[in-house]
């Protein structure tokens with residue numbers, strides 16, 4: 161195969177014919193260990209974390225191991241990342257009358273949690289890291305702002321230090337949505353240990369997975385107690401597992417999003433593999449970037465050594481080029497197996513982009529009265545979520561291609577990706 165020659169899209173020979181491995185980073189690493197963990201729990205006949213015939217405390221152990229991995233005091237396992245977001249907002253007491261700063265590039269669950277809490281999400285534009293721009297965040301702060309919900313998309317952390325400092329100056333809370341950044345770091349500080357609270361997801365498409373599952377972490381014991389109450393029955397439990405009813409600060413309403421022992425046991429095995437998984441993706445991604453640095457521009461990554469590695473974003477000078485490149489690269493056989501979702505042009509990236517979320521653009525709630533119609537939110541209700549609300553992000557998305565970096569790429573896969581990029585890139589630059 162040569163890097164020159166006729167493009168496959170014009171009838172030439174493609175760089176490769178085998179599809180690339182799919183995303184689903186953690187799933188590729190599953191083996192007998194996860195099987196044994198699941199069997200161990202089933203044999204105990206105790207799939208509930210707080211009591212049973214032969215309680216093995218898998219979820220409690222996962223929480224301790226996860227907290228120790230991150231270097232935080234408290235970790236609370238829940239049933240999903242979406243639930244973890246709801247729990248953290250509940251712990252912080254965020255609701256009607258409050259504004260929460262969110263980025264325009266997120267996952268629908270991020271903004272959905274704010275809306276379901278009855279608060280108003282306020283969009284913040286991005287910078288070249290594709291994460292929140294601290295300068296725009298500062299401009300969006302009002303007397304009603306309660307928290308900054310930072311999202312580390314695609315395994316990369318943006319200007320988190322500046323965002324945390326901004327929040328401290330204005331006495332705002334910081335929640336990190338680390339659903340896509342488990343195991344990522346920046347200059348040695350792990351995702352999830354910067355803010356007041358952080359959430360993780362162990363859904364199928366995340367760095368480590370138990371199919372479904374999530375985690376809430378914090379160093380604050382009060383926020384932990386409130387999180388606990390919200391995740392369970394509305395009250396904390398004492399050391400003996402009995403509910404505690406006499407503390408007004410933790411008399412809440414539970415949403416019943418506990419993690420099962422089955423999930424906990426599998427997630428413990430995956431946590432043990434997390435650094436191997438992210439190392440593989442980071443290594444492949446950085447090798448691809450280095451092999452293309454003379455021809456291409458990529459998303460700004462402040463610390464490539466801490467990159468979670470799961471996604472590569474290639475930024476082109478203009479939209480036309482990015483669309484043509486995406487199509488031509490796919491024709492060269494640089495496409496993920498099965499339904500071939502990746503690579504994908506970023507403004508076609510569904511519920512990851514604010515203006516594609518019609519419930520947001522049209523200000524829907526989950527009951528007849530939406531948060532935007534509540535008297536408490538009157539001062540915030542005029543905000544727009546239509547395309548144009550984040551002009552810098554809109555511009556970047558219009559000329560960026562997103563590719564997943566599978567956790568099991570071989571040296572040959574990486575070489576083929578570089579070869580195909582160069583072949584198409586050279587043709588398009590001519």
Ligand SMILES: *Cc1c(COP(=O)(O)O)cnc(C)c1O
Nearest residue numbers: 240241242267269339340361363
């Ligand atoms: C996946 C994801 C979530 C939600 O996690 P689930 O476990 O799927 O509920 C939240 N935020 C981001 C950024 C995500 O990628």
